[in-house]
Amino acid sequence: MSAHENEEKMILDVNNLHASVEGSPILKGLNLSVKPGEVHAIMGPNGSGKSTFANVLAGREDYTVDSGSVSYSGLDLLDLDPEERACEGIFLAFQYPVSIPGISNAYFLRSALNAVRRYREESEVDAVDFLQLVREKMKLVGMDEKLLQRSVNDGFSGGEKKRNEILQMAVLDPKLAILDETDSGLDIDALRIVAEGVNALRGGDRAFIVVTHYQRLLDYIVPDHVHVLSEGQIVRSGDKTLAHELEREGYSWLESGHAREKTQEAS
């Protein structure tokens, strides 16, 4: 299949992406293609560029794209502001969800939903319809309704914050969801609940990029593809068994210079 034909079916096509943070290069030629409905896991040691990649896709200001291209649903993603990307259906579940004191979770979420709907030239959702929608989605992620009236992430436990991210995802209904280290700071029960929420949202054309250091999340969110990121490049790709292999071997093999070799073997 030629690259051109491939593009037609891709929701995301990342081509030779170079990006830096405060002048130091982090991503050094990253390539990745994601089709609608697929779940891709990006694994790799600390400092390999996983979170940078997630943030570059979402358009965070401190991350500078130096070269390369990212096409998303036929759009030049790098040309869009963060809020435009969000409105176009990109959702980033944050590693460290931010708190906004004094603003209720419900108000925040409705503002976000209506911003997205205005962008799509859809009518805004009134308070009654919103409440109905959000209640339904809260069941999906097993979240206590009391959290709706609390300030956004303010005084939430680690598990509540991550569940809140998944609730937002459920309400905003993205086409491409990026989970940045969603497992960090979660005990096993919280992890399971969050993963169940994500699994409930799988299906149809919605694609996922799951960024994680550990394999354990992938026991619950089983990926279609696993990629290993090292020093800003994807050095190895495979199916879900690759994650288990990494669990056994760790990332030390990356340093031994076999990385490139192994990628070639795999492809």
Added chain:
Amino acid sequence: MSEAEELQKLADKEYEFGFVTDVESDSLPPGLDEDTIREIVRRKGEPDWLLEYRLKAFRHWQTMEDPAWAKVNKNVVNYQDLIYYSAPKPKKQLESLDEVDPELLETFEKLGISLEEQKRLSNVAVDAVFDSVSVATTFSDKLAELGIIFCSFSEAVKEHPELIRKYLGSVVPYTDNFYSALNSAVFSDGSFCYIPKGVACPMELSTYFRINAAGTGQFERTLIVADEGSTVSYLEGCTAPMRDENQLHAAVVELVALEEATIKYSTVQNWYPGDADGVGGIYNFVTKRGLCKGDRSKISWTQVETGSAITWKYPSCILQGDDSIGEFYSVALTNNFQQADTGTKMVHLGKRTKSTIISKGISAGKGQNTYRGLVDIKKGAEDARNFSQCDSMLLGDRCGAHTFPYVEVRNPSAKVEHEATTSKIGEDQIFYCNQRGISTEDAVSMIVNGFCKEVFSELPMEFAVEAQKLLAVSLEGSVG
């Protein structure tokens, strides 16, 4: 559009209320001496006792120095260059709104205060003060049926001299400070309100202040007396045209709450703040003080200060009656080159008196924001309580926030709590909102509104909405 461009566009937006109304005005020449005061009295047809009061205040003022202790940089005000009296013509006594100059009515329409509308529909009685004089008071007749007096200060001097003589200067004596002395000497109008015994005022009372003429100082006087067991909620709003000079606004507000009376006083202050380079803007040097004279009385100040080049004021409570309560809720926002030094004084005299202070300072651009407050528990204030919370938020890295909480306790049974925080509006917070589809502008205003929530919830409903909008406008162009 990039974030920077968008913010630039917003920053270029002008002060919405900066227009000048083309009305003929009848002004005194600039300058201040005893003859100026005599002329004000003559034009207003005031009685001798008021002339005497003004002259005493003026003579005292001449012995005082322009104070310099506030944490603000200000230009020297030349008091001989100011115009002390300016009234829109014609200056005859108005019988109804129909007689008000249509240009003036249009001005208030532009400000969103339709006096015509107000008269018919809303449940707010308005007194509109244009430059030095009150141009229209709505609902006076309806209020009069309940015995409530709500009129311009000038009218009150004529119609209710016994009340004015009894209470004028009883809370803020002219000797209090430099600006209260000046105001006492030259004040030209303002609002007066009296709520009789046991009456709960059925509507919000509101005064809208507008400075129009160039080179004028505005010195209005507000006096509210709530008799035993009465309640009243009073709102005050202010705007001014854009001018390159610093115009002085030195008002005095006095509140008196007798036994079991409650006064709630809310201000949304949006005087012209000066331009983005710090040229022009109002000097808002106001003395506001309430006396909880009777037992179980309560005075609550809520202020949202977004305008003025310099805001310098401390709405305070003297808690004289036993079990009386004082409250102060404040949001002060400084953008560009604006400066604010504001806070409150809670003076506890009576037993079991309680005070609450919630202050939210927001600094953006090169704005400087200072909270200065005094909690003063006197010897006889058995079991007094105070809770103070002063939070500051910084937008950007060129602004400043300062907190000076003074506490003086002379009674060992007192319980005083103080909390203070300073936070920076995070790029993290803005990006988080952006990533959920919310624009930067909406994100900033959402985050700041969240920060101010405890204060906004104290405002009457419509005012709270106005305050939120005002905050959003004042913040435009503040991040980037």
